[in-house]
Amino acid sequence: MKREFCFVLIILFAICPAALAESAGSEDFYFDNYTYRMLEDGTAEITGYTGEAQELIVPNCFGETRVTSIAPFAFSRCLDLNVVQLQEGLTNLGERAFFACENLKRIDLPEGLLYIGEGAFTKCTELKEISLPATMTEIAAWTFAYCEKLENIKLPEGLASIGDIAFGRCLMLNSIELPDGLMFLGSQAFSYCESLTEITIPDSITKINTQTFFNCTNLRNVYLPFELTSIDDMAFAYCESLEAVPIPESVTEIGWNAFFGCTSLNSMNLPASLTEINKNAFDCCNANLVFYVEKNSYAERYCLENDYVYRYANDIPFAYD
Secondary structure, eight states: OHHHHHHHHHHHHHHOHHHHHHTTTTOEEEETTEEEEEOTTSOEEEEEEOOOOSEEEOOSEETTEEEEEEOTTTTTTOTTOOEEEOOTTOOEEOTTTTTTOTTOOEEEOOTTOOEEOTTTTTTOTTOOEEEOOTTOOEEOTTTTTTOTTOOEEEOOTTOOEEOTTTTTTOTTOOOOOOOTTOOEEOTTTTTTOTTOOEEEOOTTOOEEOTTTTTTOTTOOEEEOOTTOOEEOTTTTTTOTTOOBOOOOTTOOEEOTTTTTTOTTOOEEEEOTTOOEEOTTTTTTOOTTOEEEEOTTSHHHHHHHHTTOEEEEGGGOSOOOO
């Protein structure tokens, strides 16, 4: 069937090349449950799918024309899909392309894929694991949000950015290795990742954004980068299993409610580099929380003003190597 389809389209292109060129970007072509659109660069984009297949190999050609893109919402809410293979040649996956494919368990992404749009796999609630191709440098906002059974994901070494809420409410995500060179972690990027127990943030990160690890209730160990300057509002709020977080000497600001509700937090160093600790940063933490500070520092004044128990840093029970 696929050979016959390509043969028919070859004849069509031979008869009407000018007409198809003029229709680029403006007209959809339907065949075999797929809808295609010609792009201005001479390649094709899949804009929709109406089939009911459980396993699907998405075409990489439309006649003799390469398919390089999948449009926004093209496969959204395809509830029959269990397994999907995207083929080589695809470079762009549009926003919400597989949104709410609630029975999708596996999807194979090709090397050469450059971009995945916002929310492309949001609410794929049965998706358990995925490997991102080495050609990707960015994970857009909401990409894997509400993938509640996602346990493992392999990130490419060249990844530079993880967008807002990219892994928000991935309830089963128990481990993730952030690559060296990562420059940006978005707000709420790992919020409500309730199975995450440990995270090492690479030295290329200089700021932990708002609610990045909010409500990661089983997060026990956090290793912060040496060049970190800021821990933003509610960054680790309600991380109820955190017991100690060594703060690097480079940090100058801790945001509002940054560690609010960290009920297991029993010790915290506040380095001499700190110049600002915002309101309620350590409210509703362990009643026995002890701070370790430098003598005559801003941190010591902060502890005095807020009636926190503190000791001097030479008594600190933990340190960076």
